[in-house]
Amino acid sequence: MEDTHVTAPTQFVEVDEMKFAYRRFGRQTGIPLLFLQHFRGGMDHWDPAVTDGFGGDRPVLLFDNAGVAGSSGETPSTIEAMAEHAAAFVGALGLSEVDVLGFSIGGYVSQTLALRYPSLVRRLILVGTGPRGGDPSHDPKSAEYAASTDPTTGESGLEAFLYLFFRPSEPSQAAGRAFWERRHRRTKDVDPPSSPQTMAAQSAAAAEWRQIRGERFSEIKAISQPTLVVNGHHDVLIPTSSSYILSQHIPRAQLIIYPDSGHGALFQFPELFVTHGRMFLEGSL
Amino acid sequence: MEDTHVTAPTQFVEVDEMKFAYRRFGRQTGIPLLFLQHFRGGMDHWDPAVTDGFGGDRPVLLFDNAGVAGSSGETPSTIEAMAEHAAAFVGALGLSEVDVLGFSIGGYVSQTLALRYPSLVRRLILVGTGPRGGDPSHDPKSAEYAASTDPTTGESGLEAFLYLFFRPSEPSQAAGRAFWERRHRRTKDVDPPSSPQTMAAQSAAAAEWRQIRGERFSEIKAISQPTLVVNGHHDVLIPTSSSYILSQHIPRAQLIIYPDSGHGALFQFPELFVTHGRMFLEGSL
Numbered sequence: 001m002e003d004t005h006v007t008a009p010t011q012f013v014e015v016d017e018m019k020f021a022y023r024r025f026g027r028q029t030g031i032p033l034l035f036l037q038h039f040r041g042g043m044d045h046w047d048p049a050v051t052d053g054f055g056g057d058r059p060v061l062l063f064d065n066a067g068v069a070g071s072s073g074e075t076p077s078t079i080e081a082m083a084e085h086a087a088a089f090v091g092a093l094g095l096s097e098v099d100v101l102g103f104s105i106g107g108y109v110s111q112t113l114a115l116r117y118p119s120l121v122r123r124l125i126l127v128g129t130g131p132r133g134g135d136p137s138h139d140p141k142s143a144e145y146a147a148s149t150d151p152t153t154g155e156s157g158l159e160a161f162l163y164l165f166f167r168p169s170e171p172s173q174a175a176g177r178a179f180w181e182r183r184h185r186r187t188k189d190v191d192p193p194s195s196p197q198t199m200a201a202q203s204a205a206a207a208e209w210r211q212i213r214g215e216r217f218s219e220i221k222a223i224s225q226p227t228l229v230v231n232g233h234h235d236v237l238i239p240t241s242s243s244y245i246l247s248q249h250i251p252r253a254q255l256i257i258y259p260d261s262g263h264g265a266l267f268q269f270p271e272l273f274v275t276h277g278r279m280f281l282e283g284s285l
Numbered sequence: 286m287e288d289t290h291v292t293a294p295t296q297f298v299e300v301d302e303m304k305f306a307y308r309r310f311g312r313q314t315g316i317p318l319l320f321l322q323h324f325r326g327g328m329d330h331w332d333p334a335v336t337d338g339f340g341g342d343r344p345v346l347l348f349d350n351a352g353v354a355g356s357s358g359e360t361p362s363t364i365e366a367m368a369e370h371a372a373a374f375v376g377a378l379g380l381s382e383v384d385v386l387g388f389s390i391g392g393y394v395s396q397t398l399a400l401r402y403p404s405l406v407r408r409l410i411l412v413g414t415g416p417r418g419g420d421p422s423h424d425p426k427s428a429e430y431a432a433s434t435d436p437t438t439g440e441s442g443l444e445a446f447l448y449l450f451f452r453p454s455e456p457s458q459a460a461g462r463a464f465w466e467r468r469h470r471r472t473k474d475v476d477p478p479s480s481p482q483t484m485a486a487q488s489a490a491a492a493e494w495r496q497i498r499g500e501r502f503s504e505i506k507a508i509s510q511p512t513l514v515v516n517g518h519h520d521v522l523i524p525t526s527s528s529y530i531l532s533q534h535i536p537r538a539q540l541i542i543y544p545d546s547g548h549g550a551l552f553q554f555p556e557l558f559v560t561h562g563r564m565f566l567e568g569s570l
Contacts, residue, residue: 226544233533244529247542248518255542257532259511259570272570276561285544285557 002026004055005048006186010070013092020089021070021191022063026055031122033281034061034098036086036106036113038128039146039202040156042069042191047267048182053274054101058281061098063089065109067198069191075201079105079209083112090120099281101125104238104263105202108132108209114225123281124227128235128263130242131220131249133212139236146237147199154193164237165264172260172268179267217249227253228280230273232261254285287311289340290333291471295355300377306355306476307348307374311340316407318566319346319383321371321391321398323413324431324487325441327354327476332552333467338559339386343566346383348374350394352483354476360486364390364494368397375405384566386410389523389548390487393417393494399510409512410562413520413548415527416505416534418497424521431522432484439478449522450549457545457553464552502534512538513565515558517546539570 003009003025012019023043024032033054035046043062051060066085067075076082086109090098100121102110107129114121137143145164150157156164158180166176213219227250231243240257247255256276261268288294288310297304308328309317318339320331328347336345351370352360361367371394375383385406387395392414399406422428430449435442441449443465451461498504512535516528525542532540541561546553 233538240533241529244526247544248525252544253518254544255540257540259532259537259539269570272564272568275564279557279560283557285554 002028002055005046005051010043010189010191013089015088015092018066018073018085019071020063020066020092022061022089022093024059024061026052026060027058030058032059032061032095032098034063034086034090034100036065036100036102036109037062037068038104038106039206040194040199041106042194044069044186044191045183047179047270048185049270050266050274053270054277057278058099061093064191065089067195067201069194069198075198077201077204077208079108079112079205080116082109082205083116086113087117087120096120097122099123099125101127101277102129103127103266104129105206108206111220111223114223114227115219118224121225124223124225125230125277125280126227126243126246127230127266128232128238128243129246130238131217131246132209133216134210134242134245135239136210137237137239142236161264165262166268167232167234167260167262169260172262175261175268176264179264179270217245220246220249221251223250223252225252226280226285228277229253229255230265230276231257232263232265232268233257233259234261235263237263252285254280287313287340290331290336295328295474295476298374298377300373303351303358303370304356305348305351305374305377307346307378309344309346311337311345312343315343317344317346317380317383319348319371319375319385321350321385321387321394322347322353323389323391324491325479325484327479329354329471329476330468332464332555333470334555335551335559338555339562342563343384346378349476350374352480352486354479354483360483362486362489362493364393364397364490365401367394367490368401371398372402372405381405382407384408384410386412386562387414388412388551389414390491393491396505396508399508399512400504403509406510408566409508409510410515410565411512411528411531412515412551413517413523413528414531415523416502416531417494418501419495419527419530420524421495422522422524427521446549450547451553452517452519452545452547454545457547460546460553461549464549464555502530505531505534506536508535508537510537511565511570513562514538514540515550515561516542517548517550517553518542518544519546520548522548537570539565
């Protein structure tokens with residue numbers, strides 16, 4: 001039987017004295033889909049409905065970047081260094097081509113990886129993310145919630161997730177609670193929480209990413225990969241307008257925005273998102 | 286055998302001494318999908334790949350609104366009056382519920398129809414269109430091309446279509462020529478071209494639609510139907526930002542924007558558009 005999100009064993013691969021924690025599952029052949037996670041998140045913060053959904057017809061690869069959760073080393077404080085670590089991890093597995101799904105800060109890393117390693121990245125899915133120099137969130141509560149930590153788990157709590165990733169409507173909140181249940185189905189061989197060092201370094205990297213460098217939004221015009229940009233209608237962390245901007249500047253970008261949803265739209269509508277994502281990965285656009 | 290875009294006979298239904306030309310084809314049962322056409326366009330200006338694509342699992346209903354192409358009567362000079370005519374036409378066929386696909390000025394009519402007849406319209410697909418009071422096009426050539434008429438046919442010519450509906454890239458232009466070929470497959474029982482009266486009245490209605498009424502974009506917040514908004518990356522006729530605005534203000538809107546395409550994105554990627562559209566019509570969002 002093939003491994004799934006819940007059953008895939010955590011494995012390790014060593015590069016430059018860093019041990020990267022990873023899990024590989026889904027179909028055994030095909031171009032793997034590499035998942036790059038959000039702020040503070042590790043392998044256990046993905047939605048099994050999404051990862052196993054994509055795993056139905058391709059290998060799925062989760063990993064913790066340097067210093068994050070189960071990986072050793074120090075989390076660097078620039079997106080560029082994170083992209084270099086991701087490339088080193090992919091190289092250590094002996095893979096010459098991957099598709100990449102980057103979520104939030106993982107979307108920043110994905111854009112940088114696609115630009116620096118154009119032949120390594122075949123297709124790109126960018127979810128709940130934005131370009132370098134994008135507009136900051138003006139949501140009054142999001143920064144506080146994003147930094148909050150549940151004292152018993154050392155992780156973000158349900159309340160923070162429901163606020164940051166979902167909308168106040170009852171359907172969106174219910175979808176958020178259903179996601180939370182799925183997210184906790186894996187109870188053995190789980191990641192440790194990310195450290196304060198990771199949190200500080202990722203915050204610094206995200207702040208640096210907000211700085212404009214040269215002509216605004218010019219960098220992403222060089223992303224040559226077919227790209228699917230996805231977000232919810234109202235993202236309190238990275239404004240939804242950032243997704244529109246990504247799609248207007250990445251030459252081969254397709255944009256999908258879902259109603260009554262936010263940063264976590266991929267977790268609110270996992271089946272629809274996976275269907276759209278598979279159509280994109282297998283399509284000709 | 287079921288009728289198709291090419292074989293469906295033109296029929297007529299009379300309301301208030303106006304004869305509406307229409308064609309019905311595709312599956313015989315199910316909720317019909319009513320197509321509302323662009324500036325000057327009649328039933329022959331749709332893409333058979335789109336109409337027959339949707340017809341695979343639902344009835345498809347094309348018609349010429351009052352005064353347009355094969356219909357009698359005078360084309361009114363407001364979008365509201367056009368929506369009233371469309372409602373009268375649907376009523377005359379004895380239909381109590383339809384899905385509506387509105388393209389360009391047909392999208393204006395669709396929004397108005399959905400607002401005025403909320404129980405008649407189940408789901409809405411808005412393509413290459415914008416809200417009341419939306420930003421005008423700043424494209425220097427689009428107005429001239431839109432008004433140009435081929436002296437032999439009395440219709441817009443290929444050059445105008447390729448400019449207005451597609452992008453300058455070779456793949457987009459090639460898709461435009463392929464669309465043009467498909468569009469002319471029906472050679473018998475075709476529509477006459479629209480009259481100068483229709484052109485003038487539709488121009489006046491579109492100009493009136495650009496006026497802001499009350500709080501900008503507030504009207505469409507009352508559209509209660511699930512709505513799919515679709516456009517190409519760079520629409521020279523109705524700026525693509527208008528599609529983003531529609532999706533931000535219609536409460537249950539989903540947005541899809543395709544790369545390297547314009548106003549005619551639905552004709553550039555007919556299979557993908559039909560697949561996305563069918564998923565939407567049959568979906569739960």
